Amino acid sequence: MEIRFYNTLSNSTEVFQPVNSDCVRMYSCGPTVYDFAHIGNFRSFLFADLIRRTLEFFGYKVHHVMNITDVGHMTDDANADGGGEDKMQAAARRIKEDKKSGKVPEGAVGNPDDPYQIAQYYTDAFLSDARTLGVKVAFEYPDNILHATKNIDVMQEMIATLISNGHAYVGADGVVYYSVESFPAYGSLSGNTLDRLLTGAGGRISEENQSNKRHPADFMLWKPDKTHIMKWDSPWGAGYPGWHIECSCMARKRLGRDVIDIHTGGEDLIFPHHECEIAQTCGATGQDTFARFWMHARFLMVEGEKMSKSKGNFWTVRDVLEGRATGIKVHPAVLRLELIKSHYRANMNFTKKGLQDSAGIVRRLTDLRTRLEADSGGKAQPVDLSHPILKQFAEALADDLNVAGALGVIVPWAAESHSDAGVALGILNKVNDVLAVAPLASETATIDDGEASRIQALCTQMDDARTRKDWATADGIRKEIQAAGYDVKTSPQGTIAEKRLA
RNA sequence: GGGGCGGUAGCCAAGUGGCUAAGGCAACGGAUUGCAAAUCCGUCACGCGAGGGUUCGACUCCCUCUCGCCCCUCCA
Numbered sequence: 001m002e003i004r005f006y007n008t009l010s011n012s013t014e015v016f017q018p019v020n021s022d023c024v025r026m027y028s029c030g031p032t033v034y035d036f037a038h039i040g041n042f043r044s045f046l047f048a049d050l051i052r053r054t055l056e057f058f059g060y061k062v063h064h065v066m067n068i069t070d071v072g073h074m075t076d077d078a079n080a081d082g083g084g085e086d087k088m089q090a091a092a093r094r095i096k097e098d099k100k101s102g103k104v105p106e107g108a109v110g111n112p113d114d115p116y117q118i119a120q121y122y123t124d125a126f127l128s129d130a131r132t133l134g135v136k137v138a139f140e141y142p143d144n145i146l147h148a149t150k151n152i153d154v155m156q157e158m159i160a161t162l163i164s165n166g167h168a169y170v171g172a173d174g175v176v177y178y179s180v181e182s183f184p185a186y187g188s189l190s191g192n193t194l195d196r197l198l199t200g201a202g203g204r205i206s207e208e209n210q211s212n213k214r215h216p217a218d219f220m221l222w223k224p225d226k227t228h229i230m231k232w233d234s235p236w237g238a239g240y241p242g243w244h245i246e247c248s249c250m251a252r253k254r255l256g257r258d259v260i261d262i263h264t265g266g267e268d269l270i271f272p273h274h275e276c277e278i279a280q281t282c283g284a285t286g287q288d289t290f291a292r293f294w295m296h297a298r299f300l301m302v303e304g305e306k307m308s309k310s311k312g313n314f315w316t317v318r319d320v321l322e323g324r325a326t327g328i329k330v331h332p333a334v335l336r337l338e339l340i341k342s343h344y345r346a347n348m349n350f351t352k353k354g355l356q357d358s359a360g361i362v363r364r365l366t367d368l369r370t371r372l373e374a375d376s377g378g379k380a381q382p383v384d385l386s387h388p389i390l391k392q393f394a395e396a397l398a399d400d401l402n403v404a405g406a407l408g409v410i411v412p413w414a415a416e417s418h419s420d421a422g423v424a425l426g427i428l429n430k431v432n433d434v435l436a437v438a439p440l441a442s443e444t445a446t447i448d449d450g451e452a453s454r455i456q457a458l459c460t461q462m463d464d465a466r467t468r469k470d471w472a473t474a475d476g477i478r479k480e481i482q483a484a485g486y487d488v489k490t491s492p493q494g495t496i497a498e499k500r501l502a
Numbered sequence: 503g504g505g506g507c508g509g510u511a512g513c514c515a516a517g518u519g520g521c522u523a524a525g526g527c528a529a530c531g532g533a534u535u536g537c538a539a540a541u542c543c544g545u546c547a548c549g550c551g552a553g554g555g556u557u558c559g560a561c562u563c564c565c566u567c568u569c570g571c572c573c574c575u576c577c578a
Contacts, residue, residue, distance in 0.1 A: 011507090029578075030578095031578080040577095041578045191573095192574060193505090196574085197504080265578065267507080271505080271506095271573055272574085273577090296507095296578090306571085342515070343516095345507070347507085347509085351513085353528085357513085360527070404515045404525085405516050405524080405525085407526075408515080474537095475537075475538085496540090
């Protein structure tokens, strides 16, 4: 089946073919580890995971690599390409505050002034969130998730190459800059070509900050700075690398190719980050292509508004899962589905109602699995894409990851009665290889704090009351169970309480 | 000002030149129930942001306008 993806590079949907048929090589811009990742970050990471799972669904082997940005970049790069506060220092200050408030547990970060400990703390948190939400690459850490701080040498090699072949220079301020004028294709990804950047800058480019550069759009590759909290020796003085260089280097190093198949990230990374990555990699390799497909996920909104700390709708993954966003705990599968179910290239609105819709679908697919496993004795039959249901599901995915269309096939199918449970289970397994929501194999173990047996006891009491026709008591108990976050159902075997998923 | 993306029912969301505009949620009617929940049956867009144009025919192609989002400064 022909797979088509939207390529930001061409602003059109193209048929996907890997460079080498043995394996699809893809790279995803990962998190910075100065704070907990939020749901917007994870929309992007889950989008990458969806690409990977879809390609695997179609039989491709996929090598997926992601980075972790743990170099302490500056909060305010607009000023002198490295002004403002160091992000690690900001994180250290925040961790100290969070320890006082209990948001960060005492003892979690032994020494908040050690940037490596801060990075490790938030890296662990990210990996835990990613595994909870079923992001495959997170289970391949550290092999396929690379730290910038462990690859400074590769970055320095590429910078040296770029200097020697005329793509980079040392400015009057000692900073190594990439010369955008040396790379005629600069702007081809974003449409922000040099002439347009100049005419459209509208006074945003400050003269004094640009005097050391040959062109206002030249960007930093290495910043000598002895005062920086994280610094490394280099031929250009002790300092730290520019923001863009790590991805160029780590993608090439780990994927082992100058030209890779897919590069993903959030839409905000199109410019300047990915534009600069292309300039760096192509400048160093001499190739005219870095990634053949550039794919970007749109930002999400929260209840119709931009997510921002000041609006109080800025949710981390743990905020949502632990119920701080909506007032009720959310099952990871529900959050996963909610973040992947609308098209990655369309505006997505994250809402409580959306979560409840997703919970209904997760419940339906989970119930289907329970039924099918019982009816088939747990034996799934092998099913291939020639089966009508899987074929329609596959066609939707192959059409630029149309998850909503794919769900439009699967959800009604799940409600039908299935004459051959083994075949249906085979279909569900294939579907779940992509969606990963029924079940979601996750790291988080269910902690039984005695709640289950307490709820079960209430169910028994409710059955007793119903036998006595003591309706008032039965209704009271039902309300109590519901208040604990359960749906109450009546079955021939007695009252059943199911924990609400969102 | 420049570069992009998107606006389909109360909500989410497919369809992208031609049968009656998928599917889900919500809502409503019915079956069922002690009452509910769950389940099952049924109803639910003469319409696809607005206006023009092309066409035998447009939600689907073209133009104009409008609204929303992203980027041009760190940002998924």
